Structure formats: C-alpha cells, structure tokens
Amino acid sequence: MPTIAVDKAGLFKALGRDYTYQEFDELCFDFGIELDEDTSQNERPIVNGKQEPAQLKIEIPANRYDMLCFEGISLMLNIFLGRRTSPDYRLVAPPRGNLQVINVDKETSRIRPFVTGAVLRNIKFTRESYDSFIALQDKLHQNLARQRSLVAIGTHDLDTIEGPFSYEALPPDEINFVPLNQSRSMNGVELMKFYEGDRNLSKYLPIIRDSPVYPVIYDAKRTVCSMPPIINGNHSKITLNTTNVFIEMTATDRTKIEICNNILVAMFSQYTEEPFTVEPVKIVSPHNHQSRETPDLTPRETQAEVSYINNCCGLSLTPSDICSLLKRMSYTASPSRASPDLIDVQVPPTRADVLHQADIMEDVAIGYGFNKLPRSFPSKSGTIAQPLMINKLSDIVRTEAAMAGWSEVMPLILCSHDENFAWLNRKDDGTTAVRLANPKTAEYQVVRTTLLPGLLKTIRENKHHSVPMKIFEVSDVAFKDLSLERKSRNERHFAAAWYGKSSGFEIVHGLMDRVMLMLKSAFVIGEEGLKSKGVGEAAYWIDEVDDPTFFPGHAAAIHVRIAGKEQVIGVFGILHPTVLEKFELRYPVSTLEMNIEVFL
Numbered sequence: 001m002p003t004i005a006v007d008k009a010g011l012f013k014a015l016g017r018d019y020t021y022q023e024f025d026e027l028c029f030d031f032g033i034e035l036d037e038d039t040s041q042n043e044r045p046i047v048n049g050k051q052e053p054a055q056l057k058i059e060i061p062a063n064r065y066d067m068l069c070f071e072g073i074s075l076m077l078n079i080f081l082g083r084r085t086s087p088d089y090r091l092v093a094p095p096r097g098n099l100q101v102i103n104v105d106k107e108t109s110r111i112r113p114f115v116t117g118a119v120l121r122n123i124k125f126t127r128e129s130y131d132s133f134i135a136l137q138d139k140l141h142q143n144l145a146r147q148r149s150l151v152a153i154g155t156h157d158l159d160t161i162e163g164p165f166s167y168e169a170l171p172p173d174e175i176n177f178v179p180l181n182q183s184r185s186m187n188g189v190e191l192m193k194f195y196e197g198d199r200n201l202s203k204y205l206p207i208i209r210d211s212p213v214y215p216v217i218y219d220a221k222r223t224v225c226s227m228p229p230i231i232n233g234n235h236s237k238i239t240l241n242t243t244n245v246f247i248e249m250t251a252t253d254r255t256k257i258e259i260c261n262n263i264l265v266a267m268f269s270q271y272t273e274e275p276f277t278v279e280p281v282k283i284v285s286p287h288n289h290q291s292r293e294t295p296d297l298t299p300r301e302t303q304a305e306v307s308y309i310n311n312c313c314g315l316s317l318t319p320s321d322i323c324s325l326l327k328r329m330s331y332t333a334s335p336s337r338a339s340p341d342l343i344d345v346q347v348p349p350t351r352a353d354v355l356h357q358a359d360i361m362e363d364v365a366i367g368y369g370f371n372k373l374p375r376s377f378p379s380k381s382g383t384i385a386q387p388l389m390i391n392k393l394s395d396i397v398r399t400e401a402a403m404a405g406w407s408e409v410m411p412l413i414l415c416s417h418d419e420n421f422a423w424l425n426r427k428d429d430g431t432t433a434v435r436l437a438n439p440k441t442a443e444y445q446v447v448r449t450t451l452l453p454g455l456l457k458t459i460r461e462n463k464h465h466s467v468p469m470k471i472f473e474v475s476d477v478a479f480k481d482l483s484l485e486r487k488s489r490n491e492r493h494f495a496a497a498w499y500g501k502s503s504g505f506e507i508v509h510g511l512m513d514r515v516m517l518m519l520k521s522a523f524v525i526g527e528e529g530l531k532s533k534g535v536g537e538a539a540y541w542i543d544e545v546d547d548p549t550f551f552p553g554h555a556a557a558i559h560v561r562i563a564g565k566e567q568v569i570g571v572f573g574i575l576h577p578t579v580l581e582k583f584e585l586r587y588p589v590s591t592l593e594m595n596i597e598v599f600l
Helices: 008-015 021-031 070-080 106-110 127-142 188-194 202-207 254-271 306-313 319-328 357-368 389-403 452-460 505-518 577-582
Strands: 003-007 034-038 055-059 100-104 114-120 151-157 165-170 214-218 224-227 245-251 277-284 292-294 300-305 332-335 342-347 469-480 488-499 538-544 550-562 565-575 589-595
Touching (some): 003 008, 003 070, 008 055, 008 070, 021 070, 070 127, 100 114, 114 292, 127 151, 127 254, 151 224, 165 245, 245 254, 306 319, 306 357, 319 342, 319 357, 389 469, 389 488, 389 505, 452 469, 452 589, 488 505, 505 589
Antiparallel strands (some): 003 055, 151 245, 277 292, 300 342, 332 342, 469 488, 550 565, 565 589
C-alpha cells in the first residue's frame, strides 16, 4: 500500500485540533487507514539551517487514489468527523464563454489514442499546496498510471500558452522544443539520448522509444506543451505564481485517464477562487468517436440493499441510519422509493474504487465503527458461497481420478517454449501460445497450451520412486484469441500420465472411459452387429490419429457428440521415443489429455 507523508502541524490545523499519537492512530484505524510513523518522535534532519518539520506517514489502501495527497486525507477525515459536508463538484463556463479545445489527430491512435483535459481557473498556490500538486501527479503516475505506461499527466501555466490545442503524433526528428528546466532546444531523437542517463526520466523512455511516431501537444502558435509520457515543455511550466492551470493527459486506457483527471481536479479545485469548481475542456476526436467535454464530475448513481448491508455487518440499521453513515464516508444517499429494502446512493467522482454494493457495505461498516460491530461465532454468515460450475466439474473429475488410484499433481502454468512445442514434436505457428514479453529465465517463456510438459517434468523429477507412476492434473491452459478484449482465453483441461515398464495404454484408456462414463457420455461402438445404448444426449468414440507427439499407430482422438454437436476434445496414446528422450525418461509413458469445458 502507498505511504503518504503529510505535514503534521498542517494536517492537525486542517482537522481543527491537535491529536496525541494514540488519538490520531485510533482515528486512522476507525477510517480504515493506518498511521505508520510520526517523525516528531525521532531525530529529524537539519535542512537549510532549520529542523525538518514533523511529518505523519500514513498508509493508504491501494484502491483509495483520492487520498494520495494532503488535500484528500484532510478532506475525507473532516467529512468523517462531521466537520464538513461532501463537496459539490461543479463544472463552470470560462470567463469569455469559449471552452479550451484539444483537437486530436488520427495518427495518435498508433501510440497513445486517448486524451483528456481540464482547467483550474484562478487557483492560489502556496509552497505546501504546490508541492502537494506535483507529488499527487507523481503518486498517480507510480500507482494507477503504471509508471506512465497507461496515463501521462501534463500541467501547464495557461497564461503562457494559447488554445486551441492539438494532440498529434509525429516522427521524432520533427518535434523540437526546450524540455522542462533546460535551456536548449532538442528534437525527439536528441531528447531520448539526453535523458538516457537521467535517474528519474530514463525509465519512461522505452514506452515510446521504438515507435515511428512520438505523441506531442501543441498550442495555437505551435509551441510544444509536452511530449508525453516523457516530459513537458519549459515554456509553459507552472510556478507558485501560476493562477490558471491547464491540465492535459494522454493514455492507452480510457478508464484510467478519466479517473486520474477526476481525482487531480477534485483535490485541487478547493484552492480555486470559487472552491470545487472546474472549467471543462472540449476534446475533438471524431476518428475514434472520443469527442466529448471533460472532466465528467457527475456522481454515479447506484443502489444497495438494506438487508445485504445488515446481514454482512450483523446489524439492524434502518435505511435512514445507513444513509447517515454513508454521509460520513462522502456519499449522498437516501431511502429508495422503489423498495423499502433499497437505498439510492450517489458515488462521488473521486471514488472509482466503488464497483459493487459490497464496497458500499464496507463503508457503512467503517462509518458505524469496526470496533462496534457485534462479534459472533463464524457459523453466522451473511453470504452463501457456491462454486463456479467449471470448478465444480473439475472437482468431480479430480475425485473420480483419485478414486481410480491416480495421484494429483500441480505443476506451474508457465514453461519454456521448447517444452511446450519442440520437445513434444509440435510446431509453433505463432498464433497459439501466449508469450511472456520479458521472461526472466528460459524455463518460463510461455503460458502452457497443454498439460503434458508439467506431467512429464513431474515424472522426471521423481524417477527415483518406484514404478508404475500414475499422475493426473485438472487445470487451465491458455490460448491466444484476438477476438477477445484480453487477446487470450483459458481452457480447463484434464490430463493423466502413466509411467512404467509396460506402455500402460490400456490403463489410460480405462481411466478415460471411467471419466467419460461419470460425465454421462456413452461409448459408441462402431463394430458391425453391435449396438450401444446412449446415456442422455452425450456420446463419445475414438479414432486413430497421426500425432507426432505419439508413437505411430498408437494414438487416438476423442470425439464427443453433445446435443447433436460433434467435436474433438482430446487425444491419448503412447508417447514417441524422442519425446521421452527430451524429458529424460527411461520407460514408456502413455498420456491422456482432454478439454472438459464442453461438458458444462
């Protein structure tokens, strides 16, 4: 969890009173954060002839991005203590009536397709708030923005630049500007070389270094505002005297960029002339249908069940009681007119972590007080768990295999490329296996597409045990699937391996028959004069298959027909001698592997 250091005297002043260490520690616990250290209790360094002011180091939950700065911590604690109400964040029109505009070039889709922005008008910085403003950007970059790979934030003195702005993607040698805190102009190529040895910025260079185009934001006079995600231009840098701040963010993730924008403007809009007001920016991006006005500070509307909250917390709160507790946690809530068991909740724009009524229930428990919740024996529960169907099916298969005398193993899901392909006499077509982008060792290069390498490596490492060995695994394999958003999919497989002085083919075949019988599938007999009685709508049969992983003439594919649909779900047979040689196995091995998801 991130640890935030805040000025002790400043925070206590914002909270309206001084606290002892124990009192503030208890307040943090009640709110769900943790006081890690009070530096006033230790020797503090001397800076410029003065002792460093005492600081409180507070551990913040990883999902509370709105509390990564002094402003967020003081605001949330004041609301929790009842010293103030939740802010009403508002969008206001600019003084001259025309919004600032960012025009997006379609070439940006090649590198960082999303952009957003906002303006904080008539803001007043102090040294403390200015430092906090910069620190919050760094914290967002490190956490939510994943070291700027997902989101890059740029802030500028609006009085030094002029809109409309343009977001473009250009070859690096065509981008020329003076970087922040530098005195000479550089193009994109020179800038990359210049910052290679920089302790802070060098880690961001690989994000765009190999791209044929670099993202850049210009103002109306073609002054470079920033080259995200590397650095801003020196021309528009903000100072303590800045009164109008132009915020631009570029990203590869639409959701993350809006969260960062909402949090940054919400936390520091309290310093504007009219507190908690933000001037929106118009984004013109027709090529990817992302034209809009940002930020959107409208609270999200949702509902929570009174019975669910009471069951989970062990309480008997009325809807009005729950609404009062949620008010302490910066929500706006009211009893629903639709049902006495529902409350209507407005989630503030800073709470992107609220995804489910379970999150609302947790905040009700915090508002009520963890230490005040009734204690009961664990047999009392407000929730009823049930397994996913795929896991229930997997457990059934595991039980049957174990009852047949086979031992379950659980090898790793990662393996080397050779183990997954070459050692099994299989070729990689480039569209099957999910590869690790930067593997730390040759042993873990791909996500397995078959369970066989894990089984064979397990046998190899246990060769000193007596034979025969009978092992099995029920687990996931992964395949590339470009049709899905995540570009891959998991598939639940069952696999077994026999290792002994004889081939064990008939034993593996018997295990397969037992599992298929348990899955309510009848074996289809193809011999003349013989008939098989089906079980339900499922049936299976086997056909000889030519698979280079197995000994020629000693492998069969498993066919099934479920609800009239036929498909091949697996294969079993005696492994080829070259496979045994690669895995350093002396005796024959028969294996079985099949996809069990088809039986759901």
